[in-house]
Amino acid sequence: xxxxxxxxxxRPIGVFDSGIGGLTVVRQIRSLMPNEDIIYLGDTxxxxxxxxxxxxxxxxxxxxxxxxxxxxxxxxxxACNTASAWSLPALNRYFHLPIxxxxxxxxxxxxxxxxxxxxxxxxxxSTVRSKAYDTAMKERLSNVEVFAQACPLLVPLVEExxxxxxxxxxxxxEYLTPLVIEQIDTLILGCTHYPLLxxxxxxxxxxxANRPVNLVDSAESCAAHVRxxxxxxxxxxxxxxxxxxxxxVTDEASRFARVARQFLGxxxxxxxxxxxxxxxxx
Amino acid sequence: xxxxxxxxxxRPIGVFDSGIGGLTVVRQIRSLMPNEDIIYLGDTxxxxxxxxxxxxxxxxxxxxxxxxxxxxxxxxxxACNTASAWSLPALNRYFHLPIxxxxxxxxxxxxxxxxxxxxxxxxxxSTVRSKAYDTAMKERLSNVEVFAQACPLLVPLVEExxxxxxxxxxxxxEYLTPLVIEQIDTLILGCTHYPLLxxxxxxxxxxxANRPVNLVDSAESCAAHVRxxxxxxxxxxxxxxxxxxxxxVTDEASRFARVARQFLGxxxxxxxxxxxxxxxxx
Numbered sequence: 001x002x003x004x005x006x007x008x009x010x011r012p013i014g015v016f017d018s019g020i021g022g023l024t025v026v027r028q029i030r031s032l033m034p035n036e037d038i039i040y041l042g043d044t045x046x047x048x049x050x051x052x053x054x055x056x057x058x059x060x061x062x063x064x065x066x067x068x069x070x071x072x073x074x075x076x077x078x079a080c081n082t083a084s085a086w087s088l089p090a091l092n093r094y095f096h097l098p099i100x101x102x103x104x105x106x107x108x109x110x111x112x113x114x115x116x117x118x119x120x121x122x123x124x125x126s127t128v129r130s131k132a133y134d135t136a137m138k139e140r141l142s143n144v145e146v147f148a149q150a151c152p153l154l155v156p157l158v159e160e161x162x163x164x165x166x167x168x169x170x171x172x173x174e175y176l177t178p179l180v181i182e183q184i185d186t187l188i189l190g191c192t193h194y195p196l197l198x199x200x201x202x203x204x205x206x207x208x209a210n211r212p213v214n215l216v217d218s219a220e221s222c223a224a225h226v227r228x229x230x231x232x233x234x235x236x237x238x239x240x241x242x243x244x245x246x247x248x249v250t251d252e253a254s255r256f257a258r259v260a261r262q263f264l265g266x267x268x269x270x271x272x273x274x275x276x277x278x279x280x281x282x
Numbered sequence: 283x284x285x286x287x288x289x290x291x292x293r294p295i296g297v298f299d300s301g302i303g304g305l306t307v308v309r310q311i312r313s314l315m316p317n318e319d320i321i322y323l324g325d326t327x328x329x330x331x332x333x334x335x336x337x338x339x340x341x342x343x344x345x346x347x348x349x350x351x352x353x354x355x356x357x358x359x360x361a362c363n364t365a366s367a368w369s370l371p372a373l374n375r376y377f378h379l380p381i382x383x384x385x386x387x388x389x390x391x392x393x394x395x396x397x398x399x400x401x402x403x404x405x406x407x408s409t410v411r412s413k414a415y416d417t418a419m420k421e422r423l424s425n426v427e428v429f430a431q432a433c434p435l436l437v438p439l440v441e442e443x444x445x446x447x448x449x450x451x452x453x454x455x456e457y458l459t460p461l462v463i464e465q466i467d468t469l470i471l472g473c474t475h476y477p478l479l480x481x482x483x484x485x486x487x488x489x490x491a492n493r494p495v496n497l498v499d500s501a502e503s504c505a506a507h508v509r510x511x512x513x514x515x516x517x518x519x520x521x522x523x524x525x526x527x528x529x530x531v532t533d534e535a536s537r538f539a540r541v542a543r544q545f546l547g548x549x550x551x552x553x554x555x556x557x558x559x560x561x562x563x564x
Contacts, residue, residue, distance in 0.1 A: 045328070046327070046328045047333070051329070052533050053533050053534030054534075055533075056532075056534065153435070153442055156434055156435050159333075159434065160434050166452070167435075167449055167452050167456070170448070170452070171449055174449070251334050251335050252334075255335060278557075
């Protein structure tokens with residue numbers, strides 16, 4: 001028997017990420033749709049995805065989504081940029097529920113705020129290699145110029161807590177200079193960790209560029225996209241009380257709790273450690 | 283029927299690591315025992331291990347070792363410092379062949395070269411948290427003073443190719459200053475990636491310390507240890523020709539080939555991509 005629509009609406013939204021960074025997306029969803037329950041899965045045992053190949057990222061993403069589907073979520077949000085970049089076609093083939101990534105919402109937001117239509121993207125090596133942002137933007141505006149820069153040191157710098165350390169300034173200067181030379185007026189933060197560097201990135205850009213550069217936070221645009229999608233499908237929760245967040249991780253749970261607050265902005269309960277079911281390589 | 287000793291001698295040595303860094307150990311084994319065949323497994327789909335918990339690292343290490351045992355190796359070398367730090371007891375419980383890590387050889391080498399018995403250790407967060415080097419050294423010399431520093435940014439810097447970049451100097455200064463203040467005269471490079479930074483580390487130490495500091499490369503001491511162990515067990519290969527190296531990886535093989543040369547110092551054939559069998563958490 002098909003579940004009743006009213007029952008589906010009350011189900012949680014499932015969010016997955018390679019690790020803890022995806023909590024920046026949870027934070028935005030919580031802020032826009034405070035009454036939704038959220039199940040969060042961080043694949044902390046296999047983090048990062050951003051250094052890995054398409055094939056491996058797709059396999060991991062399918063295993064993550066499978067877990068969320070088994071928990072009975074009404075929709076899946078792929079908070080990880082690298083997983084969004086590679087795995088949406090496979091996820092949509094295997095799973096039959098609404099699935100939202102961060103690439104399309106970030107691309108649309110960038111096209112809207114950019115005036116000169118010269119957009120920079122920073123992300124992991126794997127995200128940049130995928131050209132997913134380029135493709136999404138060019139499908140919507142063929143003459144947009146997209147300049148992408150892989151920034152493999154930024155995630156380790158954030159995880160080391162060096163958010164405004166002189167080294168982080170130096171590294172950002174090195175990564176952002178080629179984009180500024182191309183006269184971008186908009187920069188997409190194409191990785192869940194980068195919102196924590198927003199203030200430092202703005203300072204570095206101010207030092208390098210002779211014009212203001214808009215920052216697009218994929219996490220923010222993703223949450224707005226998810227709300228529109230759920231509203232269109234009449235799947236928004238009818239609940240009047242504040243939703244709960246259920247966190248799951250694949251590595252030790254205690255280490256997760258310590259850093260979760262930094263990304264989320266508030267404390268959540270202890271995560272539960274689970275072991276994902278392996279899917280065979282395609 | 284038990285295999286004959288002569289047959290076992292001719293079998294390959296199995297080496298595993300979380301990724302490509304372990305090739306620095308293969309390089310040293312090849313240079314000391316050029317006639318040995320080597321099977322190398324890099325768990326590139328789940329790299330790094332150095333940010334993960336004991337439980338996860340032990341599970342991954344057992345899965346890695348299981349694969350090598352199935353290939354019929356005569357001994358296993360745990361090239362990864364983090365895996366060596368946590369998993370040797372479990373590996374020795376599950377598998378019945380000689381297993382060598384990098385911690386004991388590095389610790390013994392450091393105790394031998396140090397004069398003032400104040401030894402520094404740099405490694406991943408997980409290796410430092412394990413206190414494995416401290417324990418190994420103190421078991422051998424109770425009054426040795428060990429000062430450990432987690433250096434989570436060094437692996438990403440090596441993988442970015444910034445071996446002598448100004449940022450790398452700055453980061454090393456920050457990590458090494460507390461060790462120099464403790465007047466160490468010996469520093470253990472407790473991660474397979476660090477030998478590639480040897481020259482930069484020596485320069486930074488020269489700028490910071492008013493005395494020379496000995497560097498101990500765990501990869502080098504590990505290879506010497508493996509040779510002694512195989513000799514003691516009469517398991518050295520009788521072959522007179524140069525051995526072969528068979529590389530396996532868990533992520534895409536083509537990306538491995540591109541970086542392998544940097545760690546190994548010479549080119550090897552294409553790696554084969556495999557999927558490891560999952561073992562249940564203990």
